[in-house]
Amino acid sequence: MTRITPVISVVTVVYNGAAAIEKTIQSVLNQTYEHVEYIVIDGNSKDGTQDIIKKYEDRITFWSSEPDKGIYDAMNKGISKCTGLFTIFVNCGDYLYSASTLASIVETYNSELQQYDMVYGRAKIIKEDGSLFDLTFPHSHEEMWRGPCFRHGALLARTIILQNEQFEVSKELKIAADFDFIYKCYKKGCSFVSIDIVVMAFLEEGVSDNPYRHLKDSIYILKKYKDWNLKTRKYYTYKYSRVVLSKSPVQKIYHGIRLFLQEYLANYWINKIPFYFIRHAYYKKINGIRIGKGSSIHLNCFITGNNIEIAENSVINRRCFLDGRGRLFIGNKVSISPEVHLITGDHDYNSPGFLFRSKDIIVEDYVWIGSRATILPGVKLGTGAVICAGAIVTKDVEPFAVVAGIPAVKIKERNRDLNYNPSWFAYFD
Known part of the structure; x- marks a missing residue:
């Protein structure tokens, strides 16, 4: 297999993100992998974000600041500027996990993954106190109907596919147009592969961390691609009941019982x-x-x-x-x-x-x-x-x-x- 050194396009979208954008930018610019083009799309921020971007503009391939129709419209604008073989989104408040992240991905890609369209890795959650925890999913891409099986910021997608399909900008998909894109590619037969590399870390509370909205958007996507059937209805009814319980006192009791079973009973009996x-x-x-x-x-x-x-x-x-x-x-x-x-x-x-x-x-x-x-x-x-x-x-x-x-x-x-x-x-x- 011929080794290649592909250009990786990295896109960051931001709106009024002065408090977090600099760390995001630095995580991209500090990559040891040399073949990176970096695109930053700002939604006409009013809080000083543009001043921070300007500090690094000599190392940014392209950046712009203008009003947009929301995060997915901004992401589509970024896609239109990409020329790399693969594109990854590192949006404001997220960051690439280490300076060698992209180099490690390319090394793995060269050894065994050149035939794949979508390469996804692992992600870590940044808690409010700054600590990091692994984000895990109970299923793989082979059961995509269950919902996302990776964080979208941990995905490298072939740029040509992103440019052909893009993200849907609509009132029906408030926070899950990224999953809509992934599911559309899955249904069209794009090849996915998981790699054992921590790609990114992200803030615990973000624009898309609304469980009720996630469920509504996921159901909309399944119906859109004609996968709303007895199996998926049963599964999402169960998920909805779990979300409802998580907001009630019952969940606190459940958590206490689970802690007792996993920590005390397991280790002392x-x-x-x-x-x-x-x-x-x-x-x-x-x-x-x-x-x-x-x-x-x-x-x-x-x-x-x-x-x-x-x-x-x-x-x-x-x-x-x-x-x-x-x-x-x-x-x-x-x-x-x-x-x-x-x-x-x-x-x-x-x-x-x-x-x-x-x-x-x-x-x-x-x-x-x-x-x-x-x-x-x-x-x-x-x-x-x-x-x-x-x-x-x-x-x-x-x-x-x-x-x-x-x-x-x-x-x-x-x-x-x-x-x-x-x-x-x-x-x-």
Whole structure:
């Protein structure tokens, strides 16, 4: 497959966004990937937004400021100026997750994704206190009728498709013209693919975060494309009931019960039951943990959060701490010894409010983590890596490296010819 360095078009639309626009602009201009064109469409702001844009206009490919008919009209104006192979929207208040985001996407695209029309990644939510949490969806693009399965700002779409289809600007679609565009492309047979890259972060409260309006627009879209049937009616009736309950005192009771089941009961009762099939069934159903075939979580492990995935034939020994507040992924044939801590969340000690933040931990295949080792937020353990007992790992470990100490440093290499299965299920464990 021929490697390419495509131009990526980035579009930002803004109206009276002086408080947030500069961080958005900087997240685009600070990208390490060089082949980027940047387009900013302002809706004739009156709060000083234009002055901030002018500070960076020598690095912006095109920008304009004029009245528009709303956010989707502004997005269409931006699309008309794009010349890149793909286009991504990073609207005011959102930002690209890291300086290497676009470079990572292009690298992944070159290795395996060149045939796809729509490439989407993951997103994080910016809470009011500044902390970050993973945004998750319960379905994939193969079940698009259930609603969006990714944040629109985490999507790179082929520019030619955007220019041909554009966003509908109408009174019927107040906040979901982006999903209308995505669903239209889905129905026309455009190819979608998910990538395991955090693409963007966005403010928790935004123009489109209205659950009632989302439901109304989604139903309108399904009817528009003739997908309003018994199955979809049943599903959206259920979703509507959940939204209604979320605004009532019943939801507070439900949340309290759920917290009791996931945090207290799971960690002080269920984790002591000496039968795997009971513990695993509970963790899957109540805690929402994904546990692959042949993998085992032994007695007395403490689990918090539910963003945890364990692939096949891996073993988590007794008294380990699994932190699913950020994303915790454990690959195939991983051996985790007793009392290991995998911590995805911490606090910003420089923050006046001691802000909580989370970062992913990725443990690749054939990793062995020794007893009482600690893996800190944001660490990736490469295939076949060995973490010696008692080590504290603060940064990524390369494949097949053996690391030890506080902080952990590389001391030797491991044999690369690995072919074993550490999975085991002890009686009454």
